[in-house]
Structures are given as C-alpha cells and as structure tokens.
Amino acid sequence: MWLETMICRLRTFMNTLLSPIALLYMGGTFGCIGQPLAPLPAEIFLPRLQQLLQEDYPVLQYFVASQQIRDSSQLQPQDWQDLLQQIQQLVQQGFGKILIVHGTDTLAYTAAFLAEFIPAVVAQPVQLVLTGSQFPLLESHGEAINPRSDALNNLATAYQQLCHSSSLADSNCWVAFDGHIWPAHTVQKIHTSSTPAFAGMSVPSRPAPEQRPLALEALSSLNIAVYYALPLSPEILARQLQDLLSSKPQALIILAFGAGNLPQHAAIEAVLQQAQLDRILVVLSTQVAFGGVNFSYAAGHWLAQFGVLSAGNLSLAASYARLAWLLCQPLSFEQRQQQWQQRLS
Numbered sequence: 220m221w222l223e224t225m226i227c228r229l230r231t232f233m234n235t236l237l238s239p240i241a242l243l244y245m246g247g248t249f250g251c252i253g254q255p256l257a258p259l260p261a262e263i264f265l266p267r268l269q270q271l272l273q274e275d276y277p278v279l280q281y282f283v284a285s286q287q288i289r290d291s292s293q294l295q296p297q298d299w300q301d302l303l304q305q306i307q308q309l310v311q312q313g314f315g316k317i318l319i320v321h322g323t324d325t326l327a328y329t330a331a332f333l334a335e336f337i338p339a340v341v342a343q344p345v346q347l348v349l350t351g352s353q354f355p356l357l358e359s360h361g362e363a364i365n366p367r368s369d370a371l372n373n374l375a376t377a378y379q380q381l382c383h384s385s386s387l388a389d390s391n392c393w394v395a396f397d398g399h400i401w402p403a404h405t406v407q408k409i410h411t412s413s414t415p416a417f418a419g420m421s422v423p424s425r426p427a428p429e430q431r432p433l434a435l436e437a438l439s440s441l442n443i444a445v446y447y448a449l450p451l452s453p454e455i456l457a458r459q460l461q462d463l464l465s466s467k468p469q470a471l472i473i474l475a476f477g478a479g480n481l482p483q484h485a486a487i488e489a490v491l492q493q494a495q496l497d498r499i500l501v502v503l504s505t506q507v508a509f510g511g512v513n514f515s516y517a518a519g520h521w522l523a524q525f526g527v528l529s530a531g532n533l534s535l536a537a538s539y540a541r542l543a544w545l546l547c548q549p550l551s552f553e554q555r556q557q558q559w560q561q562r563l564s
Contacts, residue, residue, distance in 0.1 A: 240381050241281040241314040243305065244268070246288040247322025249352045249370050252361040259361060261288050268356070271364075276378055281314060291322025291329075296438035296543065299332050303340050303435065306333075310345050316381040318374070319349045323408060323416055326351055326394065330403035331540035334392040339433055339544075346384045347392040348377040349403065353416050369397070369414055376400065394419060404537045407508055420509065420532070433547045443542055444468040445535070447506065448475050453484030460490045470500035470542045472535065479503045479512035479519040479529065491525035498552040500545070500559070504530040504538050528556060531563045 244250065244265055246258040258264075261284030269282050286301050309317055321329055330349050337345060352370035357363065364371075377395035384391065392403035394417060401419025409418050444463050448456060463471060471494065475481045481503075494501050503522055505512050511532035514520040523529070530538045541562065545555045 237278045237382055238316055239280040239314060240278050240316045240318055240378070241283065241309050241312075242268075242279055243283055243285060243309070243317055243319045244288070245285040245291070245302075245319060245321045247291050247320065247324075247326075247351045248354065249320050249322075249350075249356055250288075251355045252357055252359055254359060256355065258288050258290070259357075263361075267361075272374075276374075278382060279318070279378065281309075281312075283309070290324070291326065292324040294322075294325045294329070296441045299329065299336075300435045300438045302329070302333075303336060306337070306345065306347070307341055310341055310343050315344060316346045316384065317348075318377050318381060319347060320374070321349050321351045323351045323353065327406045327408055327417070327534070327536040328539060330392060330394050330406055331534070331537040332543065334403040334537075335540045335544040336433070337390050337392060340435070341390065344388055345390050346381055346387060347390075347403070348380050348395050348400075349393070350374055350377040350395040353410075353412065353414055372398065404540070405532075405534065407534050407536065409508065418508070422532075432549065433544075434549065435547060437547045438543065441543055441546060442466075442468045443470045443472065443539055443546075445472045445474065448473065448481060453482045454486050456482065457484065457486035457490050460487065461493075464490065464494055464497070464499060467497060468499060469546050470502065472502045472504055472530070472538050472542070473527070474504050474506045474535065475512075475519065476506060477519075478507075478510065478516060479505055479514065479522070480516055481519065481522060483518070483521045488525060491522070491527060495526040500528065500542060500552070500555060501526065502528045502530050502538050502542065502559070504533065504535055508534075526556070528559050529563065533563075 250258050250264045252259055265282045272279055350373040352373055354368040355365055356368050356370035358365050373396055380400050394401050394403050394406045396417045397415040405420040406417050410416050446463055503512055512529045514523055
C-alpha cells in the first residue's frame with residue numbers, strides 16, 4: 220500500500236514537470252464508425268476519447284475539434300488557413316505542444332504544409348505531432364474499442380514524442396505512425412488500407428525559413444497543377460503539358476521518370492519556355508517514392524536550361540507545400556525561383 224502511494228505521488232510529480240498537451244481532432248478514420256465509415260460528430264467522439272485516455276495520458280489536458288470534421292480527402296487550402304489560426308489560439312492559451320489527429324488521405328500534405336508555415340506564422344516555439352489510423356478506434360456501433368485498430372498505438376507514439384520534446388527551442392513538426400516518428404516534410408502515404416501506412420526519412424532538422432510576411436488569404440485561390448509523365452511520344456507529352464498550362468496555374472509540378480528524366484524534344488522545350496514567359500513556376504519531381512531528383516543524367520539535365528526547378532528530395536506533398544509557402548509571399552517570379560533554390564541547397 221505504501222509503495223503504491225509513493226508510485227502514485229511520483230507519477231503525479233513527474234506529470235507536473237511536463238508541459239500540457241492539447242489534442243486537436245480533425246476527423247478521419249480514427250473517429251469513424253458504421254458502414255460505410257463516417258466520422259462521429261466531435262461532440263460525441265471527443266468526450267469518449269477523453270474518457271479513454273484520461274488515466275494513461277495525464278498530460279493531455281485539452282481536447283478540441285477543428286472547425287470542420289470530415290473525410291480528409293475533402294480538405295482544401297482554406298482549411299489549412301483555419302488550422303493555422305486554431306494552432307495560434309492554442310499557443311496563446313499556453314499549449315506549446317499539440318497532438319493533431321488527422322485523416323490519412325491528406326495527412327502528408329497537412330504535415331508538409333505545417334512544417335513550412337508554422338515557423339513563419341506562430342511566433343512562439345510549438346511542437347506538433349500528426350497521427351491518425353488505418354482502422355477506426357471504435358467498433359462499428361461506436362461503443363467498444365476496435366481490437367484491430369492501430370489508433371491507440373499511433374496516439375501513444377505521438378504522445379511520447381511530445382513528452383520528450385521539452386528541451387526543443389524551435390518549432391518542430393513530426394508524423395507518428397506505426398511506431399515511427401518522421402519529420403513532417405518527409406512523409407508519404409504508401410498503403411491505402413493496411414500497415415505500414417506511411418514512410419518517411421530520418422533527416423537532420425532543417426533551419427527555419429527566413430521570416431517573411433505571409434498573405435494567408437492567398438491560400439483560397441491557390442492553383443497548383445501536377446503532370447504525371449507516361450511513356451508517350453514527345454509530341455503528345457508536349458500537348459498534354461500545354462493543355463495543363465493553358466489554364467494558367469500559378470505553378471506546375473512535373474512527376475518525371477527515375478531521378479527526374481523526361482524526353483528532350485523541341486515541342487517540350489517550347490512549352491517550358493512559354494511557361495517561363497507566363498511566369499508559371501515549374502518544379503521537377505519524380506514518380507519514385509524515395510531518392511529524389513538530380514540532374515546527373517543527360518535525360519534530366521537539359522530541363523534546368525528552361526527554368527525548371529529541381530524538387531531535390533522533396534516529395535510531392537512537400538513540393539506542393541513549399542510552392543504554397545512561396546505563393547503566399549509578396550515576391551516576384553524571379554524571387555520565388557531564387558527562394559526555391561536557396562531553400563533546397
């Protein structure tokens with residue numbers, strides 16, 4: 220009895236040394252029930268979740284829902300603007316650590332977006348971990364815990380990461396899934412319905428980008444196109460690229476072959492030259508999950524001559540987030556190209 224009392228007191232003391240953590244629930248499979256799966260309303264799910272976690276997760280002291288609870292495939296840039304504002308509010312309330320429960324479909328995009336934007340938007344250091352699940356936390360009727368679910372394991376990994384990040388002086392953003400922790404900007408979804416669901420890279424912490432004023436309202440009109448190259452004739456590839464660029468997107472991401480290779484042809488060169496004249500940022504990425512882009516092959520090296528920017532090791536989601544960050548700044552086309560290259564080096 221004496222030993223149990225001392226252990227309880229010691230646990231209480233240790234908990235007082237840890238900064239409080241807020242849980243921000245955005246929906247997704249984690250909180251879904253029924254057939255077909257649909258997210259439980261936050262006013263029903265969050266009290267149930269808090270009840271489940273209160274004993275084993277004492278530092279989780281605040282549970283709140285995002286403005287919209289829905290399938291993450293429905294997320295739009297405006298939702299990220301709302302998310303940034305909500306994170307700012309939580310930080311102002313004294314929560315420097317936030318655990319975000321997110322749907323898996325666009326989790327990599329939100330993670331990369333926060334990694335880009337948080338250092339510029341939130342003045343105080345904040346630690347963020349995003350997680351979710353491939354299987355719902357609750358059984359289909361919404362009462363019992365689903366024994367097949369990965370939800371609690373993922374949440375535990377996220378929680379431990381935040382508990383151990385007390386000494387970090389800069390803002391950081393991670394993804395916790397399947398027992399792994401990855402820097403947010405490196406993560407990609409690799410399986411639609413099973414585990415492991417995500418993969419990322421262990422890379423050194425990136426220096427925070429230079430602080431610049433961001434016009435977040437620009438997110439509502441964000442227009443970034445993606446072109447996935449296929450083994451077709453160069454004339455058809457050029458025509459497809461031209462069709463995409465005719466709608467005048469702000470930027471185009473080309474998913475090329477291998478390390479960033481694309482057939483060199485006069486028709487494709489002409490399309491890329493026109494993109495430069497139209498002030499459209501063109502970024503070259505790869506269809507391959509890892510390894511990134513380099514211009515060591517002649518089949519890719521020629522693209523740099525036409526103003527095409529290398530994505531380096533950035534994933535599609537990270538390239539998208541980096542472009543969004545640039546497009547929210549009052550910069551010229553040339554300055555955005557320069558900023559891209561500086562951040563990549």
